[in-house]
Amino acid sequence: MRIGEAAQAAGTTPRALRFYEQRGLIPPPVRSLAGQRVYGPADVARVRVIRDLLGLGLTVDDLRRRAHRLHQLTMNPPPRCDAAAPDGARSAVVSNRLATLDAEIARLTELRERLARQTGGG
DSSP states (O other), X not given: OOHHHHHHHHTSOHHHHHXXXXXXXXXXXXXXXXXXXXXXXXXXXXXXXXXXXXXXXXXXXXXXXXXXXXXXXXXXXXXXXXXXXXXXXXXXXXHHHHHHHHHHHHHHHHHHHHHHHHHTOO
């Protein structure tokens, strides 16, 4: 399928597919004789995984560092995220992102409490 069809199947845009390719999240697709990108079902599945992970709060850089493993998450069923990675990298990426989210939640909670105290709001 061409880029527009693949983007629609993955729930994204052609621009996002090109961005993911530029950032190394998806491998360069096969090209048709006319030079158009051609995607298959595995590519669409990978883009869906990327979108899901970005939606969970991971960043493009987080995913780029582990792009060589993203295909594993398209397996049915996918391997568990708490499974031991040989180099500990998967655990480190998730642990770092969780720590970042926890810090942001604490910051926002404190900000909310300060605002509520100053305005008498609840």
